[in-house]
Amino acid sequence: MRQLRHIGFRVLNVLPILFLVSILAFLLGVLTPGDPVEAQFASRFTPEQLDELRTTYGLDRPLWEQYFVWLKNLAADGGGLSLTLGTPVFDMLVPPFLNTLILTVAGALVCVVFGTLIGAIAGIFHGTWIDRAVMLLAQVGSNLSVYWFGLVLISVFSLQLGWLPVGGMQSRGGGGFADLLEHLVLPAVSAALISMLVLARFVRIGVIREAETDYVRTFRSQGVPLRTIYGRNIFRNIAPSIVNVTGLEIGTLITGVFFVEIVFNWPGIGTQLVNAVNGKDYPVIQGGIVLVALCYLLVNLVTDVIVDALDPRLRGA
Amino acid sequence: MRRNKRKAIIAAGIAAVLLLTGCSGGNDAGLPVDGGEFVTGLYLEPRGLDPHRQVYWETYRVSRNIFEPLVGEDLTTDSGVPGLVPVLATEWEHSDDGRVWTFQLRDGVTFHDGSPFDAAALHKNVRRVWDRSYEFFDEESAGRVKVWFDNLRAARPTGDHSYTFEFDKPFLGFPRILAQSMYTLPVGNPAVWEKYGNDGFAQHPEGTGPYRFASRAIGDRIVLQRNPDYWGPRPRLDTLTFRVIPNNQTRVASLLNGEVDLISYVPPDDVETLENAGFNVPEGTAAELVYFSFNRHNPVFEDDRVRRALIHGLDREALAKEVYNGFASPQYSFLPPGNEAYDPAARDFDYDPDRARRLLAEAGYDPGELRFNLVIDVANENLGQWLQAHLKAIGVEVDVVSLDRVNYSARVYHPQPGDGLSIDEFGETNAEWLHNGYNGLKNRGLDPAKYPDVTAAIDTALHTTDPDTRIRLWQQAEEKLRTNALVIPAVNLNRYYATGPNVEGFVYASTNWYDLSPVWLSGSR
Numbered sequence: 001m002r003q004l005r006h007i008g009f010r011v012l013n014v015l016p017i018l019f020l021v022s023i024l025a026f027l028l029g030v031l032t033p034g035d036p037v038e039a040q041f042a043s044r045f046t047p048e049q050l051d052e053l054r055t056t057y058g059l060d061r062p063l064w065e066q067y068f069v070w071l072k073n074l075a076a077d078g079g080g081l082s083l084t085l086g087t088p089v090f091d092m093l094v095p096p097f098l099n100t101l102i103l104t105v106a107g108a109l110v111c112v113v114f115g116t117l118i119g120a121i122a123g124i125f126h127g128t129w130i131d132r133a134v135m136l137l138a139q140v141g142s143n144l145s146v147y148w149f150g151l152v153l154i155s156v157f158s159l160q161l162g163w164l165p166v167g168g169m170q171s172r173g174g175g176g177f178a179d180l181l182e183h184l185v186l187p188a189v190s191a192a193l194i195s196m197l198v199l200a201r202f203v204r205i206g207v208i209r210e211a212e213t214d215y216v217r218t219f220r221s222q223g224v225p226l227r228t229i230y231g232r233n234i235f236r237n238i239a240p241s242i243v244n245v246t247g248l249e250i251g252t253l254i255t256g257v258f259f260v261e262i263v264f265n266w267p268g269i270g271t272q273l274v275n276a277v278n279g280k281d282y283p284v285i286q287g288g289i290v291l292v293a294l295c296y297l298l299v300n301l302v303t304d305v306i307v308d309a310l311d312p313r314l315r316g317a
Numbered sequence: 318m319r320r321n322k323r324k325a326i327i328a329a330g331i332a333a334v335l336l337l338t339g340c341s342g343g344n345d346a347g348l349p350v351d352g353g354e355f356v357t358g359l360y361l362e363p364r365g366l367d368p369h370r371q372v373y374w375e376t377y378r379v380s381r382n383i384f385e386p387l388v389g390e391d392l393t394t395d396s397g398v399p400g401l402v403p404v405l406a407t408e409w410e411h412s413d414d415g416r417v418w419t420f421q422l423r424d425g426v427t428f429h430d431g432s433p434f435d436a437a438a439l440h441k442n443v444r445r446v447w448d449r450s451y452e453f454f455d456e457e458s459a460g461r462v463k464v465w466f467d468n469l470r471a472a473r474p475t476g477d478h479s480y481t482f483e484f485d486k487p488f489l490g491f492p493r494i495l496a497q498s499m500y501t502l503p504v505g506n507p508a509v510w511e512k513y514g515n516d517g518f519a520q521h522p523e524g525t526g527p528y529r530f531a532s533r534a535i536g537d538r539i540v541l542q543r544n545p546d547y548w549g550p551r552p553r554l555d556t557l558t559f560r561v562i563p564n565n566q567t568r569v570a571s572l573l574n575g576e577v578d579l580i581s582y583v584p585p586d587d588v589e590t591l592e593n594a595g596f597n598v599p600e601g602t603a604a605e606l607v608y609f610s611f612n613r614h615n616p617v618f619e620d621d622r623v624r625r626a627l628i629h630g631l632d633r634e635a636l637a638k639e640v641y642n643g644f645a646s647p648q649y650s651f652l653p654p655g656n657e658a659y660d661p662a663a664r665d666f667d668y669d670p671d672r673a674r675r676l677l678a679e680a681g682y683d684p685g686e687l688r689f690n691l692v693i694d695v696a697n698e699n700l701g702q703w704l705q706a707h708l709k710a711i712g713v714e715v716d717v718v719s720l721d722r723v724n725y726s727a728r729v730y731h732p733q734p735g736d737g738l739s740i741d742e743f744g745e746t747n748a749e750w751l752h753n754g755y756n757g758l759k760n761r762g763l764d765p766a767k768y769p770d771v772t773a774a775i776d777t778a779l780h781t782t783d784p785d786t787r788i789r790l791w792q793q794a795e796e797k798l799r800t801n802a803l804v805i806p807a808v809n810l811n812r813y814y815a816t817g818p819n820v821e822g823f824v825y826a827s828t829n830w831y832d833l834s835p836v837w838l839s840g841s842r
Contacts, residue, residue, distance in 0.1 A: 035727050047760075049460045056456040085535065086365030086457075086519050092535045099537075154570055166570040168560060169537065172354055265560075265567045267537030275362060275536075275563075278721055 007305055014297050018290075022074075025289035026067050029282035037083075057083065070286065079287040084279035089287040092272055097291050099169060100257060100268035106184050107191035107253050107260075112246055115196040119203025124230065126208050134200070142197040146256045150190040150263035157186060167265035187264040191257045195249035202245050206238035240310045247303030251296065349822065353838040355554045358562045358577035362536065365519025368503035369446050369458035375581065377498035378830050379559050382541055383429075384503035384524035387420055387439075388492045390746065392832035395824050396602050398657045399746060401492055405434065405504055405525065415487030415782045422478040426548045428506035429523045429530075436474030441507035443472045443482075445515070453507075455515045461500045464753060465491075486780040489787050490749040493657065497745055498830055527552045527834050536561060552834035553822075569815075572596065578817045578838065585642040591815050598815045601825030602646070604744030605810035606653035607700075611803070612732045612739065613762035615689060622680040623687065624802040627738075628666040630673035630711035631704075637808050640703050645808035651754055651795055653809050655827035658748035658791035665799045665806070673711040684712030689737025691715045694725040697740045704738075730760060744809070746828055748791035751798070752779055758803055771797045 037053050054060050058069055073080035079089030122134040158166045165171065169183050210216060211234065219229050258270030265271075269288060276284035363376035368384040371377060387406035390399035406420040426434040444451035446458040447466050459466075471483040482491070495501055506523040513521055522530045527549065528541035541557040560577060562568040565584045571577045573594060583591065588598050611618045618624055633647035646654075650663035677687060693701040698719055705715045715737070720728060729739045739761075743754070752775055759765055765772045774797045778790035798804065814831070816823050822835045 035731075038727050038730050049463055052456060053460055056460075081516055082365075084364065085362065086367060086370050086516075087535065088516075088520070091520070095534055096536045151566060154567070158574055159570060162574075166574045166576055167562065167567045168571070168576065172356055172558075172576070262564050263567060265562045265564060265571070267534060267561075271563070272536050280727075 003308070006308070010301055010304060014301065017297060018294070021293040022071065022290060023067070025286045025293070026070055028289060029286035030063065030066065035280075070283070073283070074287065074290070080283040082276075082281050082284050084275065084281040084284070089283050092284060093269060093287050093291055096267055096269040096272050097295075099266065100254075100261070100270060101295075102180075103184070103187055103191060103257055103260070103266055103268055104250070104254055106188035107195075107257060108246065108250060110188050110192035111196040111199055111249065111253060112242070114192070115199030115246075116203050116242060118196070119200035120207055120230075120235075122200065123204040123207025123211070126204075126211070131204075135204075138197040138200055142194055144193065146190055146193060146259045147263055149193055150186070150260055153186045153190060154263070167263075169267055187260045187266050190263070191253055191260040194256055195246075195253045198249055198252070199242070199245055203238065203242060206241060207234060210234040210237055240307050243303060243306050243310060247299060247307075250299050254292070254295070347821075347839060349553060349835075349837045350839065351551075351553050351837070352555050353553075354556045354558060355579070355833065355836065355838065356558045356560060356577045357833075358560050358568045358571055358580040360563055360565075360568060360580075360582040362561045362563070363539065363559070366522035366530065366533075366539075367458075367519040368505045368522075368524065369442075369455065370461065370519070371499050372461075374498060374829050378581070379539055379541075380503070380522065381498070381526070381830060382528040382557060382833065383522050383526045383530055384505055385526050386495050386501065386503045387422075388495045390493075390496045390826075390828055392826040392828060392830075393824055393835075394827055395599075396654075396827055398655065398659070399827055401496060405439075409492055411489070411491075413782070415489045415780075415784075416484045418482045418484075418488070418491055419475060420480050420482075422480060423548065424478055426525050427546060428508070428525055429544060430506060430508060431546075432506065432508055434504065434525050435477050436480045437477075438507055439480050439504060440472070440474050442502060442504050445507070445510065446502065447472065453510050453515055455510075458515075462502065464500060464756070465494055465749075487782045488779075489781060489784055490747055490779070493747040494749060497747060498828075528557055531556070550834070553837040554833065557833060572815060572817065575817065578820050579823065580815050581813060583812055583815045585640075585644045585812070588642065588644055588812050588815075595818045596815050597818070597820070597823070598812050599823070599825040600811055601813065601827065602654040602809070602811060603813065603825065603827050603829050604653040604655040604746055605742070605813060605829065606648060606651075606744040607645070607740065607742050607807045607810070608648070608651065609704075609738045609805040609807055610729070610741055610758060610761050611763075611805075612692075612729070612736045613758070613764070614732050615735070615737055615762075617687065617689065618737070620680050621802060622676045623682075625666055626673040626676035626680070626711065627708070627713070628802055628805050629669045629676065630708060630713065631805060631807070632668045632707065633807060634668070635707075636700075636703065640700050641808060641810070644812040645810050648806040648809045651798055651804055651806050652748070652751060652791075653744040653806075655746050655829075656744070656748060656750060657746060658751070658788050658795065660792055660795075663792070663795065663799065665802070670711050677712060682712070685714055687712070688714040688716070688735075690718045690733075690735050692718045692720065692725065692728055692732070692736050692739045694740065695719050695721055700740060732762070738805070740807075744829060748788060749779060751775060751791055751795055754804070755798065763803065768797075768801055768803070771801060771803065 037050055037059060058066060070080065078091065082089055082092055085092060118134055122131045125131050154166055157164045164186055165183050169180065171179050216229055260266065261268040261270040262274065272284065273288045276288060359375045361373055361375040363379045364371050364373055366380050366383060368380060371380055385404045387404060389402045389404040391402050392399065405423050405426065407423050409418060409420045411418045422436055422439065428434060445453050445455050446462045447469060448454055468485045468488065469482060470485050473481055475481045504524060505518065509521050509523050510518045527544055527547045529544045531540040531542045533539045539559045543552055543555055562571055568580050569587045572580045583598060591598050611624060637643060637645040637647050649665050650660065652659045691701055691704060701717045701719060705717050708715050755775055774794035778787065778794045781787050781790050814825055819839045821837050821839055
């Protein structure tokens with residue numbers, strides 16, 4: 001019951017933040033340089049025609065009025081109409097947002113599974129050549145550009161070996177979970193790369209530190225099998241921090257996902273937002289900011305709740 | 318189980334036969350095959366599929382399969398000016414003074430929902446873009462066609478399948494303008510905007526075309542299906558899928574990997590890779606003009622000698638070779654190939670760097686003294702850097718200001734002090750395009766009052782009543798524009814599409830778009 005109240009309190013906390021985000025999103029969209037109407041139409045329209053279009057899109061009204069029109073659009077009208085595509089903003093953003101979510105979740109899975117695995121191996125074999133090799137790879141890997149890494153993956157696994165598709169989310173005929181998985185492998189690995197290596201280092205240090213604690217020494221001296229020590233004790237102790245780091249890293253991962261979407265032509269929200277920014281399509285930029293902010297807030301919320309559940313010591317905090 | 322096995326053997330046999338015929342088709346181009354799913358990789362997300370609001374070439378490459386104009390162009394023509402062909406109008410005529418145009422509309426044509434296309438339906442299309450008293454008048458559409466319909470005095474059905482437009486002034490270019498991709502009048506189903514509203518049309522695009530809209534996932538793909546009730550020749554392909562692949566490398570890789578059959582905007586560096594791998598990168602002369610505009614708010618360009626010097630100082634042969642790997646042709650006229658008034662012999666000013674230096678000296682500039690900003694869209698960075706190095710040779714210092722598309726557009730229409738040249742792209746097949754192009758230069762600060770001869774020449778050509786002299790009048794107008802050094806034509810792109818080895822019947826038409834209905838897929842790839 002107490003925990004439920006605690007979660008409820010955190011959810012309520014999100015609301016004022018969302019309100020602030022809506023104001024910020026609106027202002028960011030409106031105040032970024034460049035006139036949206038000119039960006040879209042100027043090359044062939046006369047100045048008078050441009051003014052008429054500004055009236056059509058309500059751009060001649062005062063800012064506060066535009067804000068309420070926008071809020072109304074957001075709540076009731078599919079987020080308004082995109083300037084570049086002329087279609088409702090939510091139609092443009094919600095399906096791609098779900099696609100981005102699929103890629104982010106896949107990336108997060110790759111990050112957690114391989115990050116933990118790599119870090120644990122390095123930590124367990126601390127000081128050996130295995131540790132050094134893994135660390136060297138991590139060092140090199142975390143300095144790679146996601147963009148470049150993605151192109152290398154395409155070149156090797158799609159064009160040379162022909163194992164995986166170049167991009168997109170479905171094949172010609174389309175459909176099927178297996179088809180989706182095939183399309184997901186390379187983008188998920190690219191998206192996860194940096195966060196995975198950060199997590200690996202974190203896990204490695206955690207393992208090394210825990211291995212040097214008194215209780216582990218005691219267990220060892222008592223002849224408790226290593227597998228039990230690592231599996232049951234060390235990992236249980238570092239699990240909350242793995243979740244925590246993963247939660248934090250999801251921010252980095254989402255940023256990486258945006259680049260990955262461009263390279264792999266993943267129909268996600270990143271590509272849409274890049275297009276929107278390029279086209280000064282401010283209704284889409286605004287809608288996108290609200291969606292992404294919502295996503296961040298939810299991830300933070302869920303991370304907090306999981307960490308609380310895993311670590312009883314934090315519950316009162 | 319046994320039956321399944323037998324079925325499998327039969328299927329394998331059929332597949333083998335198909336494969337063999339397909340292979341032979343690859344050798345001697347064979348007989349066209351019906352069916353198949355054709356996938357196109359676009360470089361740009363199309364705009365909403367609303368016939369009256371569309372912009373960008375890529376939009377029309379999709380939407381023209383759904384919507385049809387009254388008059389079209391012959392897209393089997395791969396060079397020169399495409400002839401006009403009847404589409405939703407079977408014939409058209411104009412009054413002696415060229416002001417009144419009457420179109421006979423094709424009988425027996427239906428929209429995709431089965432409702433008939435007739436003069437009443439056409440009238441609603443016209444009213445949507447022109448008549449403020451119409452319940453579904455659309456400001457945005459009206460803004461787009463205003464350049465042509467501003468002069469429209471009346472428009473009305475003159476029978477069930479006959480329609481008349483009456484202009485204030487003679488307008489002989491009208492039919493070809495109807496055949497263009499945007500800022501014109503492809504016909505949509507009025508029942509849709511009456512049901513879903515003007516903004517809703519783009520989500521339910523319905524016309525009379527050979528393909529029907531099936532689905533759209535923005536950022537991913539648009540799927541069209543063959544229209545079984547199409548009035549014209551049956552298109553060969555079952556479905557057309559347009560995938561949006563903005564990243565150049567990914568688009569080329571998708572073609573190489575067989576995931577798409579056709580791509581647009583092939584990067585010049587990839588042309589040879591694709592050809593070596595057995596893909597077709599057809600050569601064409603469509604209207605794909607790249608040109609440099611002067612910022613006429615900058616007083617240095619008020620001196621004719623300066624503008625002429627910059628044109629004399631530009632080696633367009635070298636530009637085509639060095640920046641575009643030769644996959645572009647030097648362009649000396651503001652009317653590109655494919656345009657009905659294009660004159661291959663037209664020359665503005667030859668490449669003559671000495672002359673350029675002399676003209677600058679006469680205008681009072683010592684070497685290195687004339688300095689301005691070259692404002693470019695990031696996509697043209699290589700071209701910008703080339704131009705910077707190139708103009709240095711005639712003693713002109715250029716600072717490249719590279720901006721994203723939005724800020725580029727905002728900056729060229731609201732230039733800062735010191736801004737000089739900017740890079741633009743455009744081209745259409747109608748001679749009247751010059752009128753649009755001139756408007757564009759006016760938007761960049763050119764004062765038409767200073768060039769009464771150019772303005773008058775354009776006005777004369779636009780409203781001539783003599784069809785025999787119309788093209789010559791446009792060429793004269795272009796010559797006036799050219800000799801006044803009002804713009805710098807640069808190159809025309811000539812490798813633009815690439816198709817898979819199994820794509821047959823694709824024509825790189827001399828327009829800026831293509832017709833997919835005669836295209837078919839042979840079995841082999």
